[in-house]
Amino acid sequence: EGPIDSLKTPADIPDEPSAMLKDFEWVTIDLEKEDEMNQVHQLLHDHYVEDQDASFRFAYTANFFKWALQPPGWKKEYYVGVRVKATGKLVAFISGIPSLLRVRENKVPSVEINFLCIHKKLRSKRLAPVLIREITRRVNKNDVWQALFTSGAVLPTPVSTCRYTHRPLNWEKLYEVGFSSLPAGVSKSQMLAKYVLPSATKTPGLRKMVPEDADQVLDLYEKFQKRYDLVLEFTKEEIIHWLYWSDEQNSLEDQDKVIVTYVVEEDGKITDFFSFYILPFTTLTNSETDQLNVAYLFYYASKVGLGDSDDTKLAKRLNSLIGDALIVAKNMKMDVFNALTSQDNVLFLKDLKFGNGDAFLNFYLFNYKAFPINGGMDNETKELDLVNKSGVGVVML
Numbered sequence: 001e002g003p004i005d006s007l008k009t010p011a012d013i014p015d016e017p018s019a020m021l022k023d024f025e026w027v028t029i030d031l032e033k034e035d036e037m038n039q040v041h042q043l044l045h046d047h048y049v050e051d052q053d054a055s056f057r058f059a060y061t062a063n064f065f066k067w068a069l070q071p072p073g074w075k076k077e078y079y080v081g082v083r084v085k086a087t088g089k090l091v092a093f094i095s096g097i098p099s100l101l102r103v104r105e106n107k108v109p110s111v112e113i114n115f116l117c118i119h120k121k122l123r124s125k126r127l128a129p130v131l132i133r134e135i136t137r138r139v140n141k142n143d144v145w146q147a148l149f150t151s152g153a154v155l156p157t158p159v160s161t162c163r164y165t166h167r168p169l170n171w172e173k174l175y176e177v178g179f180s181s182l183p184a185g186v187s188k189s190q191m192l193a194k195y196v197l198p199s200a201t202k203t204p205g206l207r208k209m210v211p212e213d214a215d216q217v218l219d220l221y222e223k224f225q226k227r228y229d230l231v232l233e234f235t236k237e238e239i240i241h242w243l244y245w246s247d248e249q250n251s252l253e254d255q256d257k258v259i260v261t262y263v264v265e266e267d268g269k270i271t272d273f274f275s276f277y278i279l280p281f282t283t284l285t286n287s288e289t290d291q292l293n294v295a296y297l298f299y300y301a302s303k304v305g306l307g308d309s310d311d312t313k314l315a316k317r318l319n320s321l322i323g324d325a326l327i328v329a330k331n332m333k334m335d336v337f338n339a340l341t342s343q344d345n346v347l348f349l350k351d352l353k354f355g356n357g358d359a360f361l362n363f364y365l366f367n368y369k370a371f372p373i374n375g376g377m378d379n380e381t382k383e384l385d386l387v388n389k390s391g392v393g394v395v396m397l
């Protein structure tokens, strides 16, 4: 396992971007400029589609981008855009954020590549490889040679593949927008009864995370992530950014929030935490509601999972913890709670009534050879794999 390309230095890398299509030009997006942030937001809002039948599109907010794209250590040159020379219109974008990856026992300085988006009218012009080559050039100039990215597309050799799963919180709305269907012989009231949740959480000591918790949360995160083979290592500043973000978020309406983290405090000690991020969908089908509120399971950890305790105790603890996460999300008006088969999720997905989605997320390492890592599903049957579970600890947005 290790780097594939021969070792190079930044001096070996061209100073100039590679050739760009005629009438278009490379730009570096300045996310701190309101109008440039809005142009990125608009491009992805109109041209970034995640689901196959294109009936949903991500409803990005500027707050989501501030959180997702400006973590501690962000670099301006890693926000690459392509504009129309004549009009200045932004027609393509790709971004990278510096990360310290651990692949099994190796620490790999890298970048996470995300939000590759090309205007619909510029598709199939082979622009994606050109964007990837340009951001690679800029990253190599900073003496970083590896990258992590995810995609629904199957490209040469994913290091792992996980399955989408969904836990309905507002089944009525999911049915109305055409995301959930009514199984034959089952009534709507039976579906509502299946997904009903209590309004109060049940874990004693559960409360919202505050920045003062960061030291204990980071310590718990680091110890718990030792369970996995593909992991992001965070500094204290990073864990605060990813799990708490900022005080200003607290003044936002629940469904305008971006990241929600709860901790369990017992006798002054933090024994567990869970988090989820919020990224709504615009519904493109002609339904009355135009927005679907979606929560995505993010990082979690429990003292129960440290040491070599058997999975039975951890499964019980996670069912209780993530069961509370569902309740918190529902009380914040989320309509569906999404999770992958990564981390230790297979220990609770079934009991908490997550249904298997029909999409998969492939994890790729750029310029790094690694043996395959379990994705929490059986590669033949695509069913949950409760024996091997998953070695994927990283949650890519």
Ligand SMILES: Cc1c(C(=O)c2nccn2C)oc2cccc(OCCCNCc3cccnc3)c12
Pocket (backbone or CB within 6 Å): 050, 051, 056, 058, 114, 115, 163, 164, 165, 166, 179, 281, 294, 296, 336, 338, 339, 340, 357, 361, 396, 397
């Ligand atoms: C996307 C997504 C969906 C849906 O498409 C979906 N849920 C309800 C209705 N729909 C159509 O369901 C999931 C389940 C697990 C993980 C997921 O995504 C994992 C993260 C994938 N990247 C999302 C992302 C993040 C940042 C920028 N763009 C996209 C998803």
